[in-house]
Amino acid sequence: MAIPKEKLFSELFKNFLEIDADLEAVLVSDKEGFVIAGEKREEVDIELISVLTALINPILDRIRDEFAFKLRNASSFDTDQYRLLFISIDENITLSIVLNNIGSIDSISPYAYFLAEKVAQILSASEEDKIQITIPNFQVESETSLDSPKIKEQIYQMRLDSGGKYRFKFVIIGDHMVGKTSIIRRFVENRFTTDYRATIGLNILTHKLEFYGNEVIFSLWDVGAQEFFKRFRKTYYQGVQASFIVFDLTNKESFLNVKKWFNELKQLIGSREIPMVIVGNKSDLSEEREIDFQIAIKLVNELASETFDGGLSYIETSALTGDNIEDAFSLIAYHHIIRSKALEEERLKTDFMNQINLILKQQEKLIISFITESPFWSPGLQIMNETNKLCECEKVQDDKENRFYEYSNGLIVKNFIYDTFKVSDADGVFVIFDARDKEEIDPKWKEVLLNIIAQLDKNKVALIGIRVSEKTNWSNIMEKFEINKYLERKMVSVLFFKIGMEYRLEIYDQLQIMLSAILDN
Numbered sequence: 403m404a405i406p407k408e409k410l411f412s413e414l415f416k417n418f419l420e421i422d423a424d425l426e427a428v429l430v431s432d433k434e435g436f437v438i439a440g441e442k443r444e445e446v447d448i449e450l451i452s453v454l455t456a457l458i459n460p461i462l463d464r465i466r467d468e469f470a471f472k473l474r475n476a477s478s479f480d481t482d483q484y485r486l487l488f489i490s491i492d493e494n495i496t497l498s499i500v501l502n503n504i505g506s507i508d509s510i511s512p513y514a515y516f517l518a519e520k521v522a523q524i525l526s527a528s529e530e531d532k533i534q535i536t537i538p539n540f541q542v543e544s545e546t547s548l549d550s551p552k553i554k555e556q557i558y559q560m561r562l563d564s565g566g567k568y569r570f571k572f573v574i575i576g577d578h579m580v581g582k583t584s585i586i587r588r589f590v591e592n593r594f595t596t597d598y599r600a601t602i603g604l605n606i607l608t609h610k611l612e613f614y615g616n617e618v619i620f621s622l623w624d625v626g627a628q629e630f631f632k633r634f635r636k637t638y639y640q641g642v643q644a645s646f647i648v649f650d651l652t653n654k655e656s657f658l659n660v661k662k663w664f665n666e667l668k669q670l671i672g673s674r675e676i677p678m679v680i681v682g683n684k685s686d687l688s689e690e691r692e693i694d695f696q697i698a699i700k701l702v703n704e705l706a707s708e709t710f711d712g713g714l715s716y717i718e719t720s721a722l723t724g725d726n727i728e729d730a731f732s733l734i735a736y737h738h739i740i741r742s743k744a745l746e747e748e749r750l751k752t753d754f755m756n757q758i759n760l761i762l763k764q765q766e767k768l769i770i771s772f773i774t775e776s777p778f779w780s781p782g783l784q785i786m787n788e789t790n791k792l793c794e795c796e797k798v799q800d801d802k803e804n805r806f807y808e809y810s811n812g813l814i815v816k817n818f819i820y821d822t823f824k825v826s827d828a829d830g831v832f833v834i835f836d837a838r839d840k841e842e843i844d845p846k847w848k849e850v851l852l853n854i855i856a857q858l859d860k861n862k863v864a865l866i867g868i869r870v871s872e873k874t875n876w877s878n879i880m881e882k883f884e885i886n887k888y889l890e891r892k893m894v895s896v897l898f899f900k901i902g903m904e905y906r907l908e909i910y911d912q913l914q915i916m917l918s919a920i921l922d923n
C-alpha cells in the first residue's frame with residue numbers, strides 16, 4: 403500500500419499554519435518552480451500560489467548556488483506583501499514558507515527546519531515508514547521543565563495502583579553520521595536503513611515503552627548536528643528532561659566531541675541537572691572499533707564528576723542489529739523516573755514543613771506518633787525526621803520498642819510497636835498494617851485501632867495506612883474493621899489509605915492530609 407503523501411502534506415501544512423498567525427502559505431517546489439505540494443490560509447487570495455511560484459523562479463538559481471557552496475542552507479526574500487523563507491530539502495527540492503510582511507523570520511525558523519525535516523521524510527517515505535506530523539509548540543516546551551508544577555500531572559502519576567505513567571521530553575544529540583536517527587528508527591519502528599540522510603534540523607517522534615509494569619512515553623527530539631543549527635538548539639533544548647549523547651565507536655573524533663555536546667547542553671539548559679546516557683553506537687563493527695569500553699567509561703566518570711547530579715551512564719548499542727537499543731531507552735527511563743521522584747519528594751518536603759510551621763504558630767507543640775509492627779521499618783518516622791532535619795533535635799530516646807525525638811521548633815515525634823504504644827498526648831497517630839496477599843485482616847489490627855481511638859482525645863486524627871498488593875481485596879478489608887460506632891463516641895477522625903509500591907510519596911500525601919485535619923481542628 404502506497405504512502406498517502408498528498409494527505410500527509412495537507413495535514414502537515416495545515417498543522418504548521420496554526421503555529422503562527424503571520425504564516426500565510428507553505429510550498430514545496432522543484433528546481434523548475436513546479437509546485438509539488440502546498441497549503442494556504444482560507445482568507446489568502448487564490449492567486450497567491452501562482453504569484454509565489456512566479457516570485458520563486460527568478461531567485462532559485464541564487465538559492466541553489468548558495469546551497470552548492472554550502473554557505474548556508476536557507477535564504478529569505480522580501481516583497482511588498484510577503485516575507486519568504488526558503489530551505490533546501492535536497493539539490494532539486496525547495497521548501498518555501500510565506501509570511502505576511504510583518505512576520506518574524508527568526509521566530510518561525512525553528513519551526514521551519516522541523517517542517518523541512520518532515521517534508522524530506524514524506525518525499526522519501528516507503529510503505530513501512532511511520533511519519534508523525536504533529537507540529538510542536540516550542541513556547542509550551544520552553545515552559546516545561548523538571549521544576550514545573552505540571553510535572554506531577556505529566557510524568558509522575560503515582561496514585562495508579564496498577565502502575566505509573568511517565569511522559570518526558572528527550573533529546574538525542576551528537577555528531578552527524580553517528581547513528582542518532584538510526585537508533586530512534588530501530589527503537590520506534592524496529593527497522594534499519596543503510597541510506598544515510600542528515601537530519602535537516604529537527605525530527606520529533608513519540609513512542610511508548612513498557613518499563614516494569616509502567617508506561618513510559620518518550621517525546622524523542624532528534625536534533626541536527628550541523629554547526630548552522632546551533633543557533634536553534636537552545637530553542638530545541640528548552641524543557642528537555644533527559645538526553646542521549648551519541649558517538650560512533652569507529653570514529654575517534656565523534657568520541658572526543660562528546661564533551662563538547664555535554665557542555666553545550668549544560669550551558670543551554672542552565673543550572674538544571676537532567677539524566678543523560680552516553681551511547682557508543684555501531685558496536686557491531688568490532689574490527690573497525692577505535693574506542694575501547696574502558697576509555698569510554700573513563701570519560702563518563704570524568705563528566706559525572708563535574709558537579710553533575712542528574713544521573714549519567716554509559717551503554718554501547720548497534721542500530722544495525724538492535725543490540726542494547728531498548729536497554730538504552732530503559733536506562734534513561736530509569737534515571738528519569740528516579741530523578742523525578744527525588745525532585746517531587748523535595749517539593750513535598752517543603753510543603754510538609756510549611757504545614758508543620760502553620761500548626762506550631764497556633765500551638766506550642768505538635769506531637770505525632772507512629773505505630774508499626776516492626777521496630778526496623780517505620781517510613782512515616784523517617785519522613786517526618788528527614789523533613790524536620792533543619793531544626794535542632796534537643797532530646798532523643800532511641801531503643802527497640804520506643805523512639806522519641808523532640809525538636810527545637812516544638813515538633814515531637816514518637817514511634818512505638820503494636821504492643822507498647824501510648825498516644826494519649828498525640829495530635830495525630832499514624833499506624834501501618836500489612837495486608838499484602840491476605841484475604842482477611844489480622845484480628846490484632848482491629849484491637850490496635852480501637853486502642854488508638856480509646857487513647858486519643860476528642861477531634862484528634864488517626865491515619866491508617868494499609869499495605870496492599872494487586873490481589874488485595876480492599877473492600878473486604880474495610881468491611882472487617884467496623885469501627886463507626888466507636889468513632890461516634892469519641893469524635894476522632896480516622897483516615898484509611900492504601901500503601902503500594904511507591905509508599906514514600908503516598909505517605910507524604912497522606913501525612914499532609916493528616917496535618918490539614920489537625921490544622922482545621
